[in-house]
Every structure is written in C-alpha cells, then in structure tokens.
Amino acid sequence: MAESYRLGLFTYFSLATRNLLRNRRRTLITLITMIFGIATLTLLSALNDGWLSQMKTNFILSYTGHLQIHAKxxxxxxxxxxxxxxxxxxxxxxxxxxxxxxxxxxxxxxxxxxxxxxxxxxxxxxxxxxxxxxxxxxxxxxxxxxxxxxxxxxxxxxxxxxxxxxxxxxxxxxxxxxxxxxxxxxxxxxxxxxxxxxxxxxxxxxxxxxxxxxxxxxxxxxxxxxxxxxxxxxxxxxxxxxxxxxxxxxxLKYEIMPWQELDPMVRQWLEFSDAYGFVILFVVIILVLIEILNTMLISLHERQKELGVIVAIGTKRHQIFLMLLLEAVMLIFIGAILGYLAGSLIVFSVADNGINLTHFANAFEFFYMDPVIHPQLTQSSAIKILGATLAAALLAGIYPAWKATRLQLSQALRIQ
Amino acid sequence: MLNQQAESVIKIRDLHKCYWVGTMPFPALYGINLEIESGEFAVLAGRSGSGKSTLLNIVGALESTDSGRVEVLSRDILSMNQDQRTHFRLHNIGFIFQAYNLIRVFSARENVAYVCQLQGKSKKESMEIANHWLQEVEIGHLGYRRPDQLSGGQQQRVAVARALASNPKLILADEPTANLDSMTGRHLIRLMRELNQRLGTTFLISSHDPDVKQAASRLIKLADGQIVEAWNDIPKPPSSITSSCPMSNLPLTERLQNYFKAARGNARNKKRRRKTRRRS
Structure with missing residues (x-):
C-alpha cells in the first residue's frame, strides 16, 4: 500500500487562491453574480423576518398577549x-x-x-x-x-x-x-x-x-x-x-395556550411565510450553484493539461479533489460573505424608515401587518443563508473535483 | 561511462499497445523488448507517431498496456493501482515535458518545491531544495519569477530542476528541446548530460533533435511501434537490445561504420584534389 503524504493546508489555499486569480475577469463576474444573488436573498429574508416579527408583535400586543391561561x-x-x-x-x-x-x-x-x-x-x-x-x-x-x-x-x-x-x-x-x-x-x-x-x-x-x-x-x-x-x-x-x-x-384544571395556538390562522400564515422563505432560499441557491458549477467546469476544461501534469509528477487524486473543491468553496464563501454584507448594508439603510407599502395596506391589515415594513436581520436567517451557500459550494465543487480525479492522464498530457 | 555491472532500471518484455478510435485499432507499440541500465542517457528517436511518447508514458506509469511486462526499478508497474503508480512516480521518476508544463500560478521556486512538498517535506526544506536545484540548472537568480516571466529555455531548466528535486532514479523527457531554438536546446542537452554523468541519474529521452541524438549514450530508433535500430556509444554486444523486428540490430552500426569510412575517404580525396590543383 502506498504511503500517504499530506500537502500543507497553506499549499492548498495558496493554489486555490492563485487559480481563482488566474482568470480575474471570470472570477469577478462570478463573484458579482453571487454577491447580487446573496444580497437579494439577504434583503428578501430580512423583509420576510421584518414583517413576520411585526405581525407577531401586532398580534400579541393588539389582543392576545404571549400566553393565556384558561380553565380547562x-x-x-x-x-x-x-x-x-x-x-x-x-x-x-x-x-x-x-x-x-x-x-x-x-x-x-x-x-x-x-x-x-x-x-x-x-x-x-x-x-x-x-x-x-x-x-x-x-x-x-x-x-x-x-x-x-x-x-x-x-x-x-x-x-x-x-x-x-x-x-x-x-x-x-x-x-x-x-x-x-x-x-x-x-x-x-x-x-x-x-x-x-x-x-x-x-x-x-x-x-x-x-x-x-x-x-x-x-x-x-x-x-x-x-x-x-x-x-x-x-x-x-x-x-x-x-x-x-x-x-x-x-x-388538569387549567389550559395554557401560547399565542400561536390562539389563532391558528396566524400560525398557518407564519408557517407559510417560513415555507416561502425556504422557496426563495432554494431558488437563489440553485442559481448560485449553477453559476459556480459552470465556472468550475470551464476552469477544469481549461486546466486539464496542467492537472494532468500535477498528477504525473506525483499529486494524488484525493489531493486534486481537495484542491478543486477548495476553489469552489472559497469562491462561494467569498461571494456569500460579500453578498451578505452588501445585503446587510441595504437592510441597515432602509431599516429605520422602513419600506412603505401603504398602497397595499388593505391587503395586509388582515394579517396584523403594518403597511411600512422594517426589514430585520436575524441570526437564524444568517445561519440559513450562509449554511445553504456553503452546502451549495460543496455540491457545486464536488462534481468538477470528482471529474478532475477521473482525468485520463495520457490524454490530458497530449492536449496542446 | 556505463558500468558493465549496472543494474537494469527499465526492463520491457514483449510490450504491445493499441489505441482504438471507435472500432478502428491503431497499433502504437508492437512487441517491444528493451532494457535500460542505470546511469544511461538513452534517446528514443523516430518520426511522429512512431510510438516514442507512448513508450515513455508507459514507462512513466502514465498509461496502461495491452500486453507485455514492464519493470521499472525492479517494480512491475503494470500491476500497480492508480495511487501506487502516483506514489511510485513521485519517489522514483522525474518528468520533463516538451511544453515545459510548469504550474502557471507558482513561481519557478514553488514549482520545484511543490514536488518536495508532495513527498512530505516541510515548506522550508522544500524551498531550500528548490533553491539548490535552480542553482544547479543555472537559474538560481530567477526563482521568484512565474513561468510566463521566463523564456522557453529558462522554463525548461525549471522543469529539469523540478524533475531532479524529488531525487529520482529515472528521468523521462518527452521532446525536451522541441520548443527551444537550437542554441538553447544544445545548452539544455549539455546540462542534462552533465547532470546524468555527475549524479548517475538515468535519462530516457524521446526526441528527433540531432543534437539530442548526438549526446545519447544509447540511441533507440522506433518506427511504426517497433524498435528498428539501436546504437550504443560504448562497444557492447547489440544483443542487449532486441526487438521483434528481425532487421533491428545490425544495420545502424554497419551504416555508421560505412558512413565514417566514406566520410574519411571523401576527406582524403578532397585533400588530394586540392594538392593536385596547386601542383598544376
């Protein structure tokens, strides 16, 4: 059994960073697309969280309170x-x-x-x-x-x-x-x-x-x-x-009811909003995933010969896999962080004054909503967005990285 | 100079390799038998498509075969799996390619050090080794440059340094001078030959460059996937190299002898003619 040597993490990072900078324009375009996608997702998520929170507050403060105790x-x-x-x-x-x-x-x-x-x-x-x-x-x-x-x-x-x-x-x-x-x-x-x-x-x-x-x-x-x-x-x-x-x-003398149980319709509406948030998250993440997959596959196609060479001189296939995967993860991670920051900036800039939807006020009042929505950044949405993008990064990176390990060495080395 | 007692670095027996394009077979190597001993500077010569690169790739554990036996450094490389082959290449074989094939995003020093890092050496130690080998190939001062900031000749020297940095016993070079001008090519060959003689590293080079052939300690000519001629610079029985081609052994030595006889005869005749002209 062949001995297994580890490449230093620094070498992996160094290679991934330099490979991303190799075609700066392409990396930049991919990043801009991602930043736009993640920023939009952050804003939509903040709007969703904002109006859900307002709805919850309005519902609780208008009449029901957080908890009610009744006789059974x-x-x-x-x-x-x-x-x-x-x-x-x-x-x-x-x-x-x-x-x-x-x-x-x-x-x-x-x-x-x-x-x-x-x-x-x-x-x-x-x-x-x-x-x-x-x-x-x-x-x-x-x-x-x-x-x-x-x-x-x-x-x-x-x-x-x-x-x-x-x-x-x-x-x-x-x-x-x-x-x-x-x-x-x-x-x-x-x-x-x-x-x-x-x-x-x-x-x-x-x-x-x-x-x-x-x-x-x-x-x-x-x-x-x-x-x-x-x-x-x-x-x-x-x-x-x-x-x-x-x-x-x-x-058994009393029944204790949290606000969610006091109005099933409100609870359903909150659950629907959560589901809607997930749909938006899913769509944006799929778009990001396709974008990254496309970039990585083009990059892989362009670098077939070089990958062939580095395998020929002794790089193991799992090391190639890690190198390619790290590139995708780094690209998405940078895009996700910048996108989230950009989205947060937009949210902060409109949070105080809110987004005025007075024209649609009649449609909203039934759901305890204010016509002015104050977007809100929450920890859970940040975890959801960044977690989902990381999962997308792994998914988008795995296929090109796996493909790179299947490279036919003799053919790759013959590429002019 | 080759040692008569030297051990075999490469041993090939009845090697066949055929490529398939759809249902059409294209035989690349046909019944190759070859033995290369330690410290040789052997050159595979032949036209494009003669099978030089395929043979080199098989010896380098980069390609599989249809039949036959290939032993490199007494290891049957055909029985190894992918990871074992990679490991074997890393520790035993250095590669020099026609198009240099350096990692574009690394500096010259990092390109050389990368192989050492793959071998498990620390970054610092790898860099020291890289500096040493870059100095050996006379471009120690260019270590910080990226491949696109180096000339073709300089890049090929980096490739030579990279091939040597892993301390291999065998170096395989596929048309190393093909992309270089003749002067740079000659310098590179001289350097490789010098390293071969000084370090005792075995070189197997595929090339149709006359300068490379001239530097060879052994010339193996391939045509249509067969060894057709072989020649050593050391007087050695030609039986050390055999081929399934029945005419493979004698003609080149005979022809060379005739060539040199003729050349000497021509030179004498020219002198005579000049003397005769002066007298008349």
Missing part, C-alpha cells in the same frame, strides 16, 4: 361556567418569573349590543384598565375618545367597525346584553367612551371592552375570571414560560 375547556366552550375560580393564586405565581413583564385578568363572553334600534353581535371583553396597558397596546389603539377609567363602571369601548355598524358615537348609551353564569339573559346600559382599532379588522368588527369589576358585578361572577393574559419580556421567552406554567399548573 374554556377556549372551546366559551362558557362562563368554565372559569378560573381563584385567579389570585395564579397571579401570585406570576411574580416569581422575571420573564413576565405584565399580566391581566379578563372575562370574555359573547353578547349583543344595541344603540338606537341598531343591534350587533359582539364579543365582550372585560379587563382591568391599568393591568391591560402592561399586557397589550390596546389603549394606544384608541382613535376617538379615551381609554377605560378605573372605577368608572359604565364605561364602554367599541371596535371601530362595530361602532360604525351600530351608528354609535362617543357618549351614546349602548345597551349590552349577555348571559349570566346561571343562564339568565341580562342587559345593562353603558356609555361609549372610546372607539379603538386593534390592528386586526376581524377583532374590531365585534369588540366591546368594559371594566373587569363592572362585568363581575353585572354577570355575577364574583372574583372569578375566564382568562389570565401574560406578556413576556421577549417573544422568544414564550416557550420558556409555557413550559414553566405547564409544570406548575399541571393538575
């Missing part, structure tokens, strides 16, 4: 009998988690609203006006009037669409009708103090907000509630908190 079965039944009987016990638990920056108790039930003969089905949400501002940004969605005042038991806020449908104006008397715990239908007069937009039109079509105290009295729920809504300090801590609550409240 409430989310499906929406029945007031499935309520949390001792919310204070859970509230005390909250204080031990620094990842929680706010929580609030709510009562949710469906009902009917009528104003001057107009009536509409509504979703009544009763909350603590002060606590709510720690959990959602609903108070900032007030377009007319004022946010709920603590202690003012007959204050009412309506979503913009439901207010329009009812023809209600600020100060109007609005009669709300709902079912008590015992099934009895009751009605109560409230005064419209504000009209709000949550950022989600489907919520604004039915939302009616009253104070928690008034709802507890009106619906005879004592100190019980239907939801405890929690806001985490950062989105990524949702899973951590979810796991902690599942451990702490695992006695």
């Amino acid at each position: 079965g409430f989310e499906t039944s929406q029945n007031l009998n499935d309520r949390i009987k001792d919310p204070e016990e859970i509230s005390r638990l909250m204080q031990s988690y620094p990842e929680i920056i706010g929580w609030t108790q709510r009562i949710r039930t469906s009902g009917l609203a009528s104003v001057s003969g107009n009536s509409a089905g509504i979703q009544i949400m009763a909350t603590d006006p002060e606590q709510e501002t720690w959990v959602t940004s609903m108070d900032q969605g007030i377009k007319e009037g004022i946010w709920l005042r603590p202690g003012m038991s007959h204050d009412l806020l309506l979503g913009r669409t439901v207010a329009q449908n009812l023809g209600a104006e600020l100060g109007d008397r609005v009669i709300l009708m709902a079912q008590r715990l015992n099934g009895e239908m009751v009605s109560e007069v409230f005064f419209l103090r504000g009209i709000l937009e949550t950022g989600a039109p489907q919520i604004d079509r039915t939302l009616a907000v009253i104070t928690l105290n008034s709802a507890q009295q009106w619906l005879q729920m004592d100190q019980t509630v239907t939801d405890i809504v929690i806001r985490a300090d950062v989105h990524d801590n949702t899973d951590v908190l979810y796991r902690l609550f599942v451990q702490q409240l695992s006695d």
Whole structure:
C-alpha cells in the first residue's frame, strides 16, 4: 500500500487562491453574480423576518398577549361556567418569573349590543384598565375618545367597525346584553367612551371592552375570571414560560395556550411565510450553484493539461479533489460573505424608515401587518443563508473535483 | 561511462499497445523488448507517431498496456493501482515535458518545491531544495519569477530542476528541446548530460533533435511501434537490445561504420584534389 503524504493546508489555499486569480475577469463576474444573488436573498429574508416579527408583535400586543391561561375547556366552550375560580393564586405565581413583564385578568363572553334600534353581535371583553396597558397596546389603539377609567363602571369601548355598524358615537348609551353564569339573559346600559382599532379588522368588527369589576358585578361572577393574559419580556421567552406554567399548573384544571395556538390562522400564515422563505432560499441557491458549477467546469476544461501534469509528477487524486473543491468553496464563501454584507448594508439603510407599502395596506391589515415594513436581520436567517451557500459550494465543487480525479492522464498530457 | 555491472532500471518484455478510435485499432507499440541500465542517457528517436511518447508514458506509469511486462526499478508497474503508480512516480521518476508544463500560478521556486512538498517535506526544506536545484540548472537568480516571466529555455531548466528535486532514479523527457531554438536546446542537452554523468541519474529521452541524438549514450530508433535500430556509444554486444523486428540490430552500426569510412575517404580525396590543383 502506498504511503500517504499530506500537502500543507497553506499549499492548498495558496493554489486555490492563485487559480481563482488566474482568470480575474471570470472570477469577478462570478463573484458579482453571487454577491447580487446573496444580497437579494439577504434583503428578501430580512423583509420576510421584518414583517413576520411585526405581525407577531401586532398580534400579541393588539389582543392576545404571549400566553393565556384558561380553565380547562374554556377556549372551546366559551362558557362562563368554565372559569378560573381563584385567579389570585395564579397571579401570585406570576411574580416569581422575571420573564413576565405584565399580566391581566379578563372575562370574555359573547353578547349583543344595541344603540338606537341598531343591534350587533359582539364579543365582550372585560379587563382591568391599568393591568391591560402592561399586557397589550390596546389603549394606544384608541382613535376617538379615551381609554377605560378605573372605577368608572359604565364605561364602554367599541371596535371601530362595530361602532360604525351600530351608528354609535362617543357618549351614546349602548345597551349590552349577555348571559349570566346561571343562564339568565341580562342587559345593562353603558356609555361609549372610546372607539379603538386593534390592528386586526376581524377583532374590531365585534369588540366591546368594559371594566373587569363592572362585568363581575353585572354577570355575577364574583372574583372569578375566564382568562389570565401574560406578556413576556421577549417573544422568544414564550416557550420558556409555557413550559414553566405547564409544570406548575399541571393538575388538569387549567389550559395554557401560547399565542400561536390562539389563532391558528396566524400560525398557518407564519408557517407559510417560513415555507416561502425556504422557496426563495432554494431558488437563489440553485442559481448560485449553477453559476459556480459552470465556472468550475470551464476552469477544469481549461486546466486539464496542467492537472494532468500535477498528477504525473506525483499529486494524488484525493489531493486534486481537495484542491478543486477548495476553489469552489472559497469562491462561494467569498461571494456569500460579500453578498451578505452588501445585503446587510441595504437592510441597515432602509431599516429605520422602513419600506412603505401603504398602497397595499388593505391587503395586509388582515394579517396584523403594518403597511411600512422594517426589514430585520436575524441570526437564524444568517445561519440559513450562509449554511445553504456553503452546502451549495460543496455540491457545486464536488462534481468538477470528482471529474478532475477521473482525468485520463495520457490524454490530458497530449492536449496542446 | 556505463558500468558493465549496472543494474537494469527499465526492463520491457514483449510490450504491445493499441489505441482504438471507435472500432478502428491503431497499433502504437508492437512487441517491444528493451532494457535500460542505470546511469544511461538513452534517446528514443523516430518520426511522429512512431510510438516514442507512448513508450515513455508507459514507462512513466502514465498509461496502461495491452500486453507485455514492464519493470521499472525492479517494480512491475503494470500491476500497480492508480495511487501506487502516483506514489511510485513521485519517489522514483522525474518528468520533463516538451511544453515545459510548469504550474502557471507558482513561481519557478514553488514549482520545484511543490514536488518536495508532495513527498512530505516541510515548506522550508522544500524551498531550500528548490533553491539548490535552480542553482544547479543555472537559474538560481530567477526563482521568484512565474513561468510566463521566463523564456522557453529558462522554463525548461525549471522543469529539469523540478524533475531532479524529488531525487529520482529515472528521468523521462518527452521532446525536451522541441520548443527551444537550437542554441538553447544544445545548452539544455549539455546540462542534462552533465547532470546524468555527475549524479548517475538515468535519462530516457524521446526526441528527433540531432543534437539530442548526438549526446545519447544509447540511441533507440522506433518506427511504426517497433524498435528498428539501436546504437550504443560504448562497444557492447547489440544483443542487449532486441526487438521483434528481425532487421533491428545490425544495420545502424554497419551504416555508421560505412558512413565514417566514406566520410574519411571523401576527406582524403578532397585533400588530394586540392594538392593536385596547386601542383598544376
């Protein structure tokens, strides 16, 4: 068996670099194509991440919070009998988690609203006006009037669409009708103090907000509630908190739901966006791969004789393989890094002002999106882009490198 | 001078090689028998297509054969696999090509050092060896230049240095002077012959350059894939070289003797004619 000698890594790098510089124009054109491709990919990825993040934030802050705790079965039944009987016990638990920056108790039930003969089905949400501002940004969605005042038991806020449908104006008397715990239908007069937009039109079509105290009295729920809504300090801590609550409240009395489970449509949309991101990544990487493969095959064709010579003088085939592979990897790696830097520069330059898509605002608002998208560079997208390009480099390099090892020496040496 | 007791560096027995173009066979070598001893400066001569390069490639473990036996340095190279052949070439054979075939992206010194690095020597040691051999071939001062900054003759000297740097026992040179002008070619041949005599390295050269043939310690003429004539500068029985061609051994020596007799006779006649003219 022949002894195996190793060529120094420096020699491989030196050969690969010089071979890339041998035909500078071709290398430059290949690099420019790659830089353009990877920069575009970085920008698209940042746009995708940016609007996904905005959508997530809007969804969480407009209404749902990061996590909700209900009595077991409430989310499906929406029945007031499935309520949390001792919310204070859970509230005390909250204080031990620094990842929680706010929580609030709510009562949710469906009902009917009528104003001057107009009536509409509504979703009544009763909350603590002060606590709510720690959990959602609903108070900032007030377009007319004022946010709920603590202690003012007959204050009412309506979503913009439901207010329009009812023809209600600020100060109007609005009669709300709902079912008590015992099934009895009751009605109560409230005064419209504000009209709000949550950022989600489907919520604004039915939302009616009253104070928690008034709802507890009106619906005879004592100190019980239907939801405890929690806001985490950062989105990524949702899973951590979810796991902690599942451990702490695992006695089947409660159901703990992260925001993704509260609106399956939003979750589907996020998954679709991930898939779309992968498709874009795949297409760009395939284009890059073809470009590199083409360059490497032309280069291999031009250097057949030289490769024949270096094999003749004693270079082993696996060393030839490594040399060629390293060339492809270096070319793609340089292109990927420069492309990512170029893409990042574009992202940084537009991140503050965002990309204004106001013309398409109607199409986006359904998905909790802002019409101005702020592209965002994330670690995961960087890993995805650079990892995929490296994989492409290996794929693009393997075939020419393998082809080089199959070289017919006598034929290669005869090339003029 | 060749030692009568010298061991065989190359031993070829009944070698056949045929190329195929589609279904058409093109015999390249036909029944070659050849033995080259250590320290020889042997030249394969013949027209284009006579089989010189094919024979050289087979001896250099670059090409396979159809039948026959080829031993180089007592190793049966035909039974080796690709990696074993590469290893064998690296440690035992130096190559000099017609078109120099230096690695374009390396300097002259790096081209020479590359072979040493392949042998597992450190970069520093390889560079020192490269410097030594570049000085041996009288271009030590040009080590930093890339091949495209060197003349043809200088490039071929780098190729000679590269061939010698791995300390091989056999150097195969395929038309080494074909791309050089006659003066540079003569210098190169003189250099190679000198190295051959000083180091004792065996050279097998394919060439149709008369200067190369003149420098040969043995001339082997190929025609149509057969050895047709062979001649040694040392008086040696011609039976050391045989060929399947029945007329291969004697004619060249006889012809050369006749040629020199005739040449001497012509010279005498010319002198006589001149003397006669002066007298008249």
